[in-house]
Amino acid sequence: MMAALFIVWLGAFVAAAKGRRNLSIVIGLAALILSLAMFRFHVSDNITLSL
Amino acid sequence: MTGTWDTRTVVRLLNGLGALVVFSVVFGAYGIQFIFLEPPCPLCLLIRIGMIATGLGLVLNAMYGPKPIHYGFALLGCIFGVIVSLRNIALHIVPGTGSYGDAVFGFHLYTWAFLVFMAMIIVIAVVMFFQRQFDPPSGPSPKIVTVVATIALIVGIVLSAANAFTTAVECELGPCPDNPTRVL
Numbered sequence: 206m207m208a209a210l211f212i213v214w215l216g217a218f219v220a221a222a223k224g225r226r227n228l229s230i231v232i233g234l235a236a237l238i239l240s241l242a243m244f245r246f247h248v249s250d251n252i253t254l255s256l
Numbered sequence: 257m258t259g260t261w262d263t264r265t266v267v268r269l270l271n272g273l274g275a276l277v278v279f280s281v282v283f284g285a286y287g288i289q290f291i292f293l294e295p296p297c298p299l300c301l302l303i304r305i306g307m308i309a310t311g312l313g314l315v316l317n318a319m320y321g322p323k324p325i326h327y328g329f330a331l332l333g334c335i336f337g338v339i340v341s342l343r344n345i346a347l348h349i350v351p352g353t354g355s356y357g358d359a360v361f362g363f364h365l366y367t368w369a370f371l372v373f374m375a376m377i378i379v380i381a382v383v384m385f386f387q388r389q390f391d392p393p394s395g396p397s398p399k400i401v402t403v404v405a406t407i408a409l410i411v412g413i414v415l416s417a418a419n420a421f422t423t424a425v426e427c428e429l430g431p432c433p434d435n436p437t438r439v440l
Contacts, residue, residue: 207301207432208424214308215416221312222409226320230329233312237332240305244340246431247298 210239259398263388264321268397270383272318272404274376278311279411281372285365286418294357295426295436299344303369304419306337310376311412318405322389327380334373334380341370 213236220229259265282304288294296304313330317323344366348355355364363371383389426436 206430207298207427208420210305211308211416211420211423214305214312215413215420217312218315218409218413218416221316221319222413226316229312229316230325233309233329234332236305237309237336240302240309240336244299244302244336244343247302247434248343 207243210236210243213239258396259401260393260395261398262391262394263386264391264393265397265401267322267383267386267389268318269401269404271314271322272401272408274379275311275314275318275408276404276411278307278314278372278376279408279415281369282307282415282419288357288360288365289422292358297344297356297436298432298434299340299347300356300365301419301423301432302340303337303344303366306333306340306373307369308412308416308419309333309336310373311408311415315405315408315412318401318408321393324384324390327384330380331377334377337369337373338377341366341373345370 213232217229217232217236220226220232285296285300285304289296310330310333313326313328313333316326316329320326344356347353348364357365360368423432426432
């Protein structure tokens with residue numbers, strides 16, 4: 206799953222290389238949201254906060 | 257050296273160099289992975305993603321000229337990295353709870369990553385003060401600016417592809433193990 210995430214990031218860089226600046230940002234934002242979801246997945250247990 | 261050196265050009269060069277600095281941190285993590293045979297934990301991989309996201313914003317600035325949307329993207333990448341690295345620090349912050357990996361120059365990699373992300377946020381905020389970078393270009397850019405931007409872009413592509421490959425080998429198709437044992 207994490208490897209697929211890196212491939213999405215690769216897509217953002219490739220879009221930037223091909224001159225598709227806006228597409229690169231859109232792919233990057235999607236990748237960032239997916240990365241947040243992955244982060245949430247990996248901290249889904251044992252979250253105890255004492256604020 | 258031909259080309260016009262104005263605020264926009266200098267900032268483009270700084271963004272390209274900044275992207276290379278951020279990418280060099282991921283290369284350093286790769287070095288530790290393969291030289292000291294320390295496989296990256298899932299949070300460590302997510303910290304790399306934060307570096308790559310920050311680098312993408314800076315590369316876009318270097319390639320296409322500074323724009324607030326590029327800086328915004330880089331800042332979002334930094335904030336993501338801060339969140340992940342703080343979580344990683346918090347996991348081991350209580351004395352006696354151990355740590356992940358060996359310390360480098362006194363700090364663990366996730367602590368270094370936190371400091372790098374915070375430094376990037378400050379640097380980006382300061383660079384954004386220079387308002388004239390957002391003016392239209394006054395002439396052709398010096399070649400060195402384009403070369404640095406292209407190198408940073410290629411490094412970003414190589415890093416993303418390399419991480420996709422090594423992560424696929426380490427984690428296979430499922431979720432990455434919390435305590436990985438295989439480097440590659």
